[in-house]
Amino acid sequence: MSKMPAQHIIEAKGNQPLYIRIRDVIFTAIMWLAYFWLMEDFFGFAAVMYDWKVTGAITDGLDKAFDLIHTMEFYLQIVFINSLLLISWALYNQLRFRGKDRRKPPRVIGVQDLAELYNVKIDDVTLWQKTRVLTIHHDGNGTIEKVVPAPRKTP
Numbered sequence: 001m002s003k004m005p006a007q008h009i010i011e012a013k014g015n016q017p018l019y020i021r022i023r024d025v026i027f028t029a030i031m032w033l034a035y036f037w038l039m040e041d042f043f044g045f046a047a048v049m050y051d052w053k054v055t056g057a058i059t060d061g062l063d064k065a066f067d068l069i070h071t072m073e074f075y076l077q078i079v080f081i082n083s084l085l086l087i088s089w090a091l092y093n094q095l096r097f098r099g100k101d102r103r104k105p106p107r108v109i110g111v112q113d114l115a116e117l118y119n120v121k122i123d124d125v126t127l128w129q130k131t132r133v134l135t136i137h138h139d140g141n142g143t144i145e146k147v148v149p150a151p152r153k154t155p
Contacts, residue, residue: 041068041071042068042072044065044068045065045068045069048062048065049065111125111126111129118144119143119144120144120147124147127149128147128149131149131150132150133149133150134147134148134149134150135147135148135149135150136148
């Protein structure tokens, strides 16, 4: 089992300075507090409904709790309209672009193209493609100096 490279997000804490990690924790805590503050009415509604349905207690907040239903209904209408718009847009795009591939396919690169690119003989490129393991030596500019096929192991 190999260790994951350090660039993966799960191990990013080792790459980030301490002050950035502290900043992220603070921002995360602020966002969770804002979420709970915004959901306070819903949690109160759930508590009143629990008391009313489970214990049978009718509290003074029952009328106020039912007022929240109108707000939640409005939220659901917004969610429904937004969903309808996004689904309609997706269907429109499917109908509009069905069967049309506007991207150009990549050009097939042949042996001659590779030979011209690296300034080598076509026979050498053909031989390299048949070899399983190659060691390629480059100069300081990245130009191929020498290609050495790995020796074949005899069984």
